[in-house]
Every structure is written in structure tokens, then in C-alpha cells.
Amino acid sequence: MMDRMYISPAYEVVRDAARCTTCRLCEQQCANGVHAFDVRTGRMTADNGRCVNCHRCVCMCPTHALKIVRSDDVYPENANWDAQTVNEVYRQADSGGVLLSSMGNPKPQPIFWDRLLINASQVTNPSIDPLREPMETRLFLGKRTAKIERDKNGKLKNTLAPGLTLEVPILFSAMSYGSISYNAHACLARAAEELGTYYNTGEGGLHRDFYRYSRNTIVQVASGRFGVFKDYLGKAAAIEIKMGQGAKPGIGGHLPGMKLTADVSETRMIPQGTDAISPAPHHDIYSIEDLRQLVCSLKEATEYRKPVIVKVAAVHNAAAIASGIARSGADIIAIDGYRGGTGAAPTRIRDNVGIPIELALAQVDQRLRDEGIRDEVSLIAGGSIRSSADVVKAIALGADACYIGTAALLALGCHLCRSCHTGLCNWGIATQRPELVARLDPDVGSRRLVNLVTAWKREIQEMMGGMGINSIEALRGNRLMLRGVGLTDRELDILGVRYAGENM
Amino acid sequence: MRTIDAEGMDYAQLNAQVRSCEEEEICITRCIGQRYIGTGLSGRRIVVDGTPGNALGAYLDGATIRVNGNVQEATGDTMNAGVIAVAGSAGDATGYAMRGGRIFVEGNVGYRCGIHIKAYRENRPAIVIGGRAGSFLGEYQAGGTIIVLGLHTDGRPIVGNFCGTGMHGGEIFLRCEHVPPRLPAQVRAERIASLPAEAASLVQEWCAAFGRDARELLSSAYIRLTPDSNNPYRQMYIAN
Numbered sequence A: 001m002m003d004r005m006y007i008s009p010a011y012e013v014v015r016d017a018a019r020c021t022t023c024r025l026c027e028q029q030c031a032n033g034v035h036a037f038d039v040r041t042g043r044m045t046a047d048n049g050r051c052v053n054c055h056r057c058v059c060m061c062p063t064h065a066l067k068i069v070r071s072d073d074v075y076p077e078n079a080n081w082d083a084q085t086v087n088e089v090y091r092q093a094d095s096g097g098v099l100l101s102s103m104g105n106p107k108p109q110p111i112f113w114d115r116l117l118i119n120a121s122q123v124t125n126p127s128i129d130p131l132r133e134p135m136e137t138r139l140f141l142g143k144r145t146a147k148i149e150r151d152k153n154g155k156l157k158n159t160l161a162p163g164l165t166l167e168v169p170i171l172f173s174a175m176s177y178g179s180i181s182y183n184a185h186a187c188l189a190r191a192a193e194e195l196g197t198y199y200n201t202g203e204g205g206l207h208r209d210f211y212r213y214s215r216n217t218i219v220q221v222a223s224g225r226f227g228v229f230k231d232y233l234g235k236a237a238a239i240e241i242k243m244g245q246g247a248k249p250g251i252g253g254h255l256p257g258m259k260l261t262a263d264v265s266e267t268r269m270i271p272q273g274t275d276a277i278s279p280a281p282h283h284d285i286y287s288i289e290d291l292r293q294l295v296c297s298l299k300e301a302t303e304y305r306k307p308v309i310v311k312v313a314a315v316h317n318a319a320a321i322a323s324g325i326a327r328s329g330a331d332i333i334a335i336d337g338y339r340g341g342t343g344a345a346p347t348r349i350r351d352n353v354g355i356p357i358e359l360a361l362a363q364v365d366q367r368l369r370d371e372g373i374r375d376e377v378s379l380i381a382g383g384s385i386r387s388s389a390d391v392v393k394a395i396a397l398g399a400d401a402c403y404i405g406t407a408a409l410l411a412l413g414c415h416l417c418r419s420c421h422t423g424l425c426n427w428g429i430a431t432q433r434p435e436l437v438a439r440l441d442p443d444v445g446s447r448r449l450v451n452l453v454t455a456w457k458r459e460i461q462e463m464m465g466g467m468g469i470n471s472i473e474a475l476r477g478n479r480l481m482l483r484g485v486g487l488t489d490r491e492l493d494i495l496g497v498r499y500a501g502e503n504m
Numbered sequence B: 001m002r003t004i005d006a007e008g009m010d011y012a013q014l015n016a017q018v019r020s021c022e023e024e025e026i027c028i029t030r031c032i033g034q035r036y037i038g039t040g041l042s043g044r045r046i047v048v049d050g051t052p053g054n055a056l057g058a059y060l061d062g063a064t065i066r067v068n069g070n071v072q073e074a075t076g077d078t079m080n081a082g083v084i085a086v087a088g089s090a091g092d093a094t095g096y097a098m099r100g101g102r103i104f105v106e107g108n109v110g111y112r113c114g115i116h117i118k119a120y121r122e123n124r125p126a127i128v129i130g131g132r133a134g135s136f137l138g139e140y141q142a143g144g145t146i147i148v149l150g151l152h153t154d155g156r157p158i159v160g161n162f163c164g165t166g167m168h169g170g171e172i173f174l175r176c177e178h179v180p181p182r183l184p185a186q187v188r189a190e191r192i193a194s195l196p197a198e199a200a201s202l203v204q205e206w207c208a209a210f211g212r213d214a215r216e217l218l219s220s221a222y223i224r225l226t227p228d229s230n231n232p233y234r235q236m237y238i239a240n
């Protein structure tokens, strides 16, 4: 019997010998050590077993001599036991370990965004040309429960709770320094400033170099409270309490000591080389009352100047949970669907726990409206928003704005190789190795992020114009602008959407 | 010194007064359940007469708080620096995730005291408890020092169940003869004849805070709990 099962590589590196000039750039670019120069033959070789298919070499090869193909080595055909499932059993029999993966759930479960279609005006209620007419994408996040009060001179008093102002209904979702690199954070912070939106520190603290982006920074407070202190809370436009994350609902985080470089340890405020363990729950929060206490203590600590966001994973009881959070004093609820990304999560959790954001969002919005407390909070939807069309659909289902994480990383070069947990990201994103981090140029990266979001903003304006809507706030919860295709009655019911072809 | 009579005052109102007070020394009298007192404060000395509510001294950043009375839950939550001395007992989740400073409790503490306290550079958080502690003392402890002196007289055990669950750094000293039952596998217990210097000076500070005699406390034997590096708290993962 074999002690360790041989698992044949999933990918093959194909090199066109006629094009390759043996410049050895691929060898230098691959942190996984796939490529090597064979002095004996004077040719390049590839170790397929090390390839994670991140496409760094393919993109960098000056003569386009490389491609990565799926290996055609196959196990006996079996619809029940596909190769991935079989290999997972082998890996666990080899090691006794819990399977660890990264990025979002790659399984072919239904994507409801793709079963929703957007309306457009025809003949009556004409569409609007966004190139000619003003098209408002600015919005505010926070409580909308201001009372009309006048001072003794009859002037209106400002009773609005502090909120966030966004020029686009898109924010960058929480990604900690540690899970992603310094340069990746620099890209997100700069782009957020330029776009008039926000990036989110995640639970890893905030590097002092980024204090200057404080007006565009959301800081996170998670169960481990890493890096949470007065200055950190002070350097934020909003504070997000992380109760859960879509990619791994119900479990905590564990940044292994080896990833805690000097700089990362400084922002997390824990000694270098120790494990950073975020317990699964906040062990002081067992109820909405307890949550309220954390919300209020953060507001006290920041003198009621900042809105507080509570982020939860989309799970079965999302609507009831959101209703509780809306009564906890929080200003904004962020709901993260089960297809959201992560720097590392147990495979089984990533692929099997939680529910789709589309269904959770529709139910949360409906519940808050039914209870008459929708204005107590704003809703941010995330996990996973892939395009401007997803943003429009999310807003029509009831979101005020959307978090994007994976899409932002794609803009920075990520090729979804799903090996962030190895810390060897060849694109300089999910790594702390200086030579890899240096590959991500903050000038280029921030420009690409600005390009992406600007392009989405234009597309959102076009879709809005098509519907005859000239303000993003008028689209919120406007489910008549959506129709379903290929959905069951039950699904339509949960989404609160009619079938395509049905009239108003 | 400024005195604030907290009788009938809402917590937000009380805390706004504390924050805006120019004076370094503040005395809050007739405190009854107001929460979040001293949140994030530095450079003040606050004395509280009565019973402050939850999250006293949350995110405390260098201020000194003395309470003549008991305190409720989550005292010193995520505290960074400073001293909280309670001449009474403290409720659950005392010192949650504190990173620096000291909490001295003359009496007992409730459940989950010292969860996830962690040390960082010169910041070494410490919690010294005069009486006994409830279950889950030092849960997820990542650094710093917790000392339980066991001066309570009600005959109950010095700590409840599951002391040090998830502990992966720091140390706990219990002034007792026997290793508490039901310790998790990743916690190592040893009997020591006397306290090491740093812990001893914490006990002296505790005695100074409450006018107690340190001699007996310093000559006692203690059980010292530390994470067992041969059996660390972590999951075995395999890249997939």
C-alpha cells in the first residue's frame, strides 16, 4: 500500500518550443518553482505538479510561448465520484488534515443573479440618456430616521445620524493586511479615495502609512480585536463589527505564525511569529443585547461621530438576524453570501455552509420593510458581486450598495487560482514575500481599480437610464424592475420577483 | 478635582461630561449602572462610587479608574493601557481582548474573564483577582498574565471549568495546591513554590491597591498554567 497516494497534476504547462527563447523569465516569475532551465539540454522544463494555474507565466512570457491546459489524465468516469472528490479523500487519508481552500465557492450551484433580468422602458415612461441627462449614483449609507426638530430660532436642527457618502454604490470589502499585501491595501485605499468610496481594513489592523486615507477607510472589529485601539477607531470613516463572513460562516480565522511578518505583526499588534487566532464567535456576544453593547461602546469611543456596520454571513435565519441587528443601534448591515471569497477557509465550510446572497438579501429587505424598520439601517450586499448587472439587481432586490472583493482582486491581476492560503501569490496580492509584493505596483493597481469601478458606474447609469430611473436611490428595493427566468414559484416567492412575461 | 453626581443620569450624558471635563481627576458619585464609563480615555484619574454598568473602561488608553463597589460585565474590553482597580467583584467577560494595562479586582470575577488577552511589545496586560474566577478563565489567552489569589471564603473552587480553553500564549497563576480539573489538553500545569518576579510585583500592586498584606500571598505555592507547545491549539490543515 502507498503511504501517500500519487495524485496526478490537474494542469499541464504547454510550451511552444518554436517560440520559447529560453529567456527564463517564467522561471523567475514562478514562486511555485514550476519552470527550470535544463543546462544539459539547453531547454526549459516544467514541473506540472507544482502548477496552481495562476497564469502569471502565461501573461509574462514575452513570446507567448506558454499555455496551461487541464490534464487529460482521467479516473474512470463517475458522475458521483468526480476526480476532485476522489482526490480530496486521498489527501485526507494521506494526512489526516482538514481540507483548506481559498477564494469563493467554485461549485456549480445556482447563481440567481443569472436568472434575473432587468426591465427597460418602451414607448411609455421613456428611457433616459445618461450621456445627456444627469444620472445620480451618489448615495448615503446610515440611518434615515432623522426627526424634524427646530431650534428656538425656528431653524431645522440636524438630527441625522452620522453616515457614509458614496459616489458609486460599490465599496471594497474587508480584506486584512496579512491575508493580502501592503501594496494591495495601498491600491484599494488610493482607488477608494479617488472614486469617492471606501475600502475596508478587515480584521488585521491598519498600517500607519494608510492613516491618510482615513476618510475612505472602514475599520473592522472582529472577535480577536487585532489592532483595535483608539487611533485605529479614530482613523476610520466607519467601524464594521465582523460577526461573520460568507466564505466561512460560523467559524473564526487563523493566520498562522509564519505569515506574521514584522510589519503585519505591528498592525495586528501581536508578537511576530505567533498564531493570530480569531475565535469563531465574539465570546462576549451571545445576544442582540450583547451586540448592542459592542455597537454602543464603539460609538462612545468615537463620540458618536461614526456609523457602525455589522457584518454577518448569509445563513438560514438571515432575515430574523438582520431584524435584531437593526434594533441593536447599528447603522448599516452588511450581508455576505456564501460565494464570497477568503484568504483561507476549510473547503467543506466554504462549499457547504451559508446561503446565496440573492435569497438572503431579498428576505432581509422584505422583513425589515414588513417590520417598519427598513430606514433604521442601510444594507450592503456582498459575496459575490461580479458585474455592474449584479449591482443593479442587488439594489433592485433591496441593497443600498454592494461590497466587491474578488472582482477588485481580479482587477489587480488575480487569476482565481484559489491558492491564497499558500502565501505564494505570484500576482503580489495574497502574499507577504517582499519580492512578490513588489510585483503589484500601487500606481498601476489603483488605476485599474478606478477603471473597473468607473466602467461599472457607467454601465449602472445606462441600465438605470434604460429603466427610466435617474437616481440610484429610486432603484432600491424596486423589485418590479426585475423578472425571473428558469426559477421555481418558490424561488420567485423568496426573491419577491415575478416571472418574465408577467405584467406589473 | 471635579465631582459628577451620576444620580438619574443617562450614560451618554454622563460620559459626555467625563470626556469634556478639563480636569485630570474626576469623581463620579452615586453611579448606578451607567455603561461605557471612561471609554477610550487617557490621561485621567477617575474614581467611581457605586456600581458602574457594562463595558467600564472599554478601549481604555492610559486612564486610571478606581471603583468603590462592584462592576458589571465586560470591564476593560479591548483595553490598551491604564489601570482599573475594583474594590469589589466583577462580572463576566472582564478584560476581553485587552492588550495592555492592568485590571485589579479585590473580590471575584464571573465567567470568561481574560478572554483573548494578548501581549504586544511593551504592552503586557495583567489581571489580578483577589477571590475566585468563574468558568472559561483565560479562554483563547494569547499573552499577558492572569493571577487568581483565592482569598474568597465561600469554599467554592478557585476557578470554574474549562480554564484556558483555546489558550495559546501567556500564563495563568492560581494560588492553590491542586491542578484544577478538566483542563484542556493544550494547557500545561505545573506547581511552583513561589511566583516569578514579574507576577510577584503584580501581586504587590494589587495589595497596594486594596491595602492588603503581600507576605502570605508571596510565600504561597501556585499552579502555573501555560500553553503546551508540544500540543498547540490549532487545527491540522491540508492544502486542497
Ligand code: SF4
Residues within 6 Å of the ligand: A015, A019, A020, A021, A022, A023, A024, A025, A026, A027, A035, A044, A060, A061, A062, A063, A064, A065, A066
Ligand atoms: S518566459 Fe516564455 S520565452 Fe521565456 S523561458 Fe519561459 S516560456 Fe520561454
Ligand code: SF4
Residues within 6 Å of the ligand: A054, A102, A103, A409, A413, A414, A415, A416, A417, A418, A419, A420, A421, A424, A425, A426, A427, A428, A429, A430
Ligand atoms: S489572490 Fe493570488 S493566490 Fe489568491 S487566487 Fe488570486 S492569484 Fe491566486
